[in-house]
Structures are given as C-alpha cells and as structure tokens.
Amino acid sequence: MTLYMREFDNTRQRADAIDWATDVIESNDHVIVEAEATRYSDKGELLRVFVYSTQGEVLLDALLKPMGSIASAATSYHRISRETIAKSPVYAEISDQLNSVLKNKRLICFNRNFIKSLFRQTAERYKVKEPKCKSWTGLSDYYWLFENSSANHIGTMTGHNGSSYDPIRECELMMTKIRELAAMTKPEIPVRAIASYDIDLENYTPGNHLFPMDRTEASLWAKNLLRNKLGWVVLDTEATSTSPSGPVIQVSVLSPEREVLFDSFVRPKTPASIDQHVLTSMQISLTDLDEAPDVTAVKEKLSAICKDKVVITFNRDYREKLMARCFGLNLRFYDCAMEMWSQFVGEWMESKMDYKWQKLPKPTQRWNSLDDCRTTLRLIEIMAAWHHAPETPKQKEGIVKQLINFFFGR
Secondary structure, X not given: OEEEEEXXXXXXXXXXXXXXXXXXXXXXXXXXXXXXXXXXXXXXOEEEEEEEEOOOOEEEEEEOOOOOOOOHHHHHHHOOOOOOOOOOXXXXXXXHHHHHHHOOOEEEEOOHHHHHHHHHXXXXXXXXXXXXXXXXXXXXXXXXXOOOOOOOOHHHHOOOOOOOOOHHHHXXXXXXXXXXXXXXXXXXXXXXXXXXXXXXXXXXXXXXXXXXXXXXXXXXXXXXHHHOOOOEEEEEEEEOOOOOOOOEEEEEEEOOOOOEEEEEEOOOXXXXXXOHHHHHHHOOOHHHHHOOOOXXXXXXXXXXXXXXXXXXXXXXXXXXXXXXXXHOOOOOEOOOHHHHHHHHHOOEEOOOOEEOOOOOOEOOOOOOHHHHHHHHHHHHHHHHHOOOOOXXXXXXXXXXXXXXXXXXXX
16 A cells, blocks of 8 residues: 655645535535624624525525724725614624524635624624534635635625625625636646555665764664553644644544554534534544534543653644643653654755655545554654664765765855
C-alpha cells in the first residue's frame, strides 16, 4: 500500500466547493438567509431578516425595530430608516418564529461571519436564544476560489448600490452562483507518492544529507523510543483550525505496538459553527459530532490513558497548546516527531538556517487523527530502521569540502 502526501493547494478547496454546491441543489434542508443591520460593526443589530428556500419560497420576511440607532452609512445602502420600521416588531417578538423556520436547517449566507455575529449580538441584546440550525456556510468562503473579487457582500459583488434593494433578487443571485459552482468540472486531487507501507526497512535508503550526523542523531532517537515501548504513546488530533484556537473534534492515541488506546470524535459546544469543508475533509457529518462524547468525558479518558506516559506527537508546540486550551491537560510531551523527521530527511532551508519542517504524510484522502497516529509511528520505525554505514576517508573528505563550500564558498 502506497503512502501519499496531499498537495495542500486550492485544488482540494475547489473540489469541496463543487461538492458543497451540488449538495445544496440536491438536498432540501438548505435555506438562504439575508439580513440587514443598523450598522456594519460589532455593535450592529438586526434590522431585517429574510429567509428564502432553495426552491424559491419566501419563508420569512420581517422588518424589525431596533433598540439602537441606525447608522447613516447603513441607511444609504439598504434604504431602511426609522420611519420605515416605526410600526415593526422588535426582535424578541419574532424570535420564536425565526427559530422555528431555521430549526434543523443548513443556513447559507454570503458573509457567514458577519451574519452569524449579527444574529448573536441581537439575541444577546434581547436576552433570547439564538436560532439553532445544523450549520452556517458563507458563499464567499467558496466563491473566492473562482472569482477575482474581494467583495464582502453579494450586492457589492454585482454592482448593487442600494437604490433598488430586493432580497429575493439577492437570494436568487446566490442560487445562480451556487448552480455555477455545481456545474463546474470537479478537479482530481493531486497526490504524490513519498513512501510505502511495504518498503523493506532494512534496505531503505534516504537521500543525501548535508549533515549526516544529524540524521544519525534522529535515527538514534527513534531507536531509543522503540527499545522502551512501555513508556510512551502516540497522540494526534483533528481540529477546526490550524491554530490552537480551534476546538478539537477528534482525538486518537496509539500504543507503540499499534494498539488503538483511544479514538473518538469530540462534541463541540456549538456543532453548527463547524465549517462544511472540515466535515467534508474528515468525511463525517454533524450527526457524528452530535453523538460524540463531550470535552469533559474525553478529558477523563485521556488523563487515564496518558498517566505516567510520555506523549509523542507530530508538531509538538501546536498540539501541546491545543490540549491545554481545549481540555486543560498538561501532558508530558516528548521531543517533536515533526522536528526529528525533518532532521532525518535533511531538506535544508537557507532562509532560517535550519531544516525545513516536513508535512505529515497522508495515507488516505481524509483528515483523520488515527491515520495520523499510525503515520507518525511509521516514520519513527523508518528512522529507527536506518543503518548508518561509517563514511570512508574519501567520503569524509567530500563532506568536509561540502561544508566549507556551504559556509565560505559564496
């Protein structure tokens, strides 16, 4: 079986966009949400809510009387003034109806972050519950892959200047763009083989290394780990973000003998906040997360499994911060497997005068923390199985010349 590394360019994102658009057209649980605000800032409040089905039915259209003032810049865009909404209800009076319309629906808007924040701010101001839905997706999250446009609103993108604001027109325009995405040819995800699970480790020969002793050091590190298989475990996670701020939604722990000690999804506090491309990449649904144990339950199990164990992981700094922030766990992390593998591979990066960090190879086309645990363990085995043959005098002379040229020859 060949081990592959995914090319993390926008090809994957293009494919995800087309999958998402196709799902919108084929399913019946998506609705489009248009909203207007009193101001376009973190102090904005809902002024109009418009909910439109993907089949072309108006499910809700409500003008609202806000608590605060309406900014002149906002009025110039949507043409809604105090006089327009003088007899309109306040948000609290229509919140139950709105919640009923959006319940168990997958919401589409153009600027997801802005609309979600607007709903949250308004609900907090009136001390009512936010609408509960399956997910939020912003068309702009996908559309930028196909358009050289930095517009942050569907109307701005199409030249709408507020003179003829029509929410049905804007919703239909979004559906047109979704159909265009769905009609595009889905690209194949490029992959490149980098290693094999079936390679003969005794004969495995890595490429040339500028500093051979560093490769030897990495190999000895791996050998020492495999000599003591009782004192450590391999841990990996999947999160909604590449920064330690994103919630963890999967954790896996593997023993050095490849025994699965723990493998579980983690139910986040707000499942609807998970981006669709994350679910697609992991090949899971929101139902999988809804039925998973919560953070507290996972923390208890991880604490018991990792007690008195050293934890090996790929990208230690990121994982250490992530586990501390999400679970309140201060695990005993050992040397970073990513740094040791990078040292073993030996790809030099002149800009930082150190080895280039290697990405973790992906054995499958999905994001999965258990797969990553197995791959990390495999890399440790590859390093440990490497036999360093002593250099001949001629080889040593060549290495010295290479180092002299590297440091002084330019």
